[in-house]
Amino acid sequence: MQLLVIEDEPGIARFLKQGLEEEAFTVTVATTGPEGLALAQQQAFSLLLVDWMLPGLTGLEVCQQLRAARVGTPLIFLTSKDTVADTVAGLQAGANDYIKKPFHFQELLERIRVQLRPAAEPAERFAVGPIVLNVATHQVHRDGEEIALTQKEFALLEYLLRHKGKVCRRQSIIEHVWDIHFEYSTSVIDVYMTALRKKLKLSKEDEYLQTIRGIGYVARD
Known part of the structure; x- marks a missing residue:
């Protein structure tokens, strides 16, 4: 390569x-x-x-x-x-x-x-509120408008939406999204979540991607 x-x-x-x-x-x-x-x-x-x-x-x-x-x-x-x-x-x-x-x-x-590492692309779509993620086309839309995400931002959003309604613990996120299975600071997740929320135009009042303090994150309608 x-x-x-x-x-x-x-x-x-x-x-x-x-x-x-x-x-x-x-x-x-x-x-x-x-x-x-x-x-x-x-x-x-x-x-x-x-x-x-x-x-x-x-x-x-x-x-x-x-x-x-x-x-x-x-x-x-x-x-x-x-x-x-x-x-x-x-x-x-x-x-x-x-x-x-x-x-x-x-x-x-x-x-x-x-x-x-090659990313799997099953033909699946996930949504929370006005946000729709299409795994097959690797696209994310909010209210019909396409939102450009980096590969890692897309993977993070996909993981949260696949487990919508369930709290995703920080260690689980770092293992599945970053494929890191050893002791590693999970603070990088916060940086990506900040960027992701800004790109998705989520205000403080929006509760589609919630922080569970000290535990992790959850996607909820």
């Missing part, structure tokens, strides 16, 4: 290229935002690893322009930014995941493998 690494720090770029090639990936490296954007648009990559701070265009701008051009290649941000606002901005731009610097290579490798 071919990966594109967009990273301007030579040491990190070499580290990623060597480590990923040892795992049998083919790796192309770009060192600026415009170079990476052009490569991602011109070639078919299995996944993009994008540094947030890049010369020419930021990683966020690269992601936004790719999604605007309907390039749906899975994208993972490499970033030293750690605020919730930055994380939400990245996810709303269309990133599939993010990993904070410094990171362990094995964690990055597992996140890459999760993104590259």
Whole structure:
């Protein structure tokens, strides 16, 4: 599988290229935002690893322009930014995941493998209130208007809707949506839920996706 690494720090770029090639990936490296954007648009990559701070265009701008051009290649941000606002901005731009610097290579490798696993697409539709999710077409609509979600946002919403009316515990969500079966912080779920609610235009008064404090989430009509 071919990966594109967009990273301007030579040491990190070499580290990623060597480590990923040892795992049998083919790796192309770009060192600026415009170079990476052009490569991602011109070639078919299995996944993009994008540094947030890049010369020419930021990683966020690269992601936004790719999604605007309907390039749906899975994208993972490499970033030293750690605020919730930055994380939400990245996810709303269309990133599939993010990993904070410094990171362990094995964690990055597992996140890459999760993104590259094929998603099942049974012909099923689920709904809660005005929100309709179609698994077969991978589309979500609210009141007839299509809502663009990232792959992980779609998977999270699908999991909640499949279990509508039942409380989905945080650990269960991280295991089924992120396919992580070891001890891992579930705070990433909160970040995705914030982004998901904003995209679905859910106000504080809407109760379609409820937080069960200290336990998890539930979808209810």
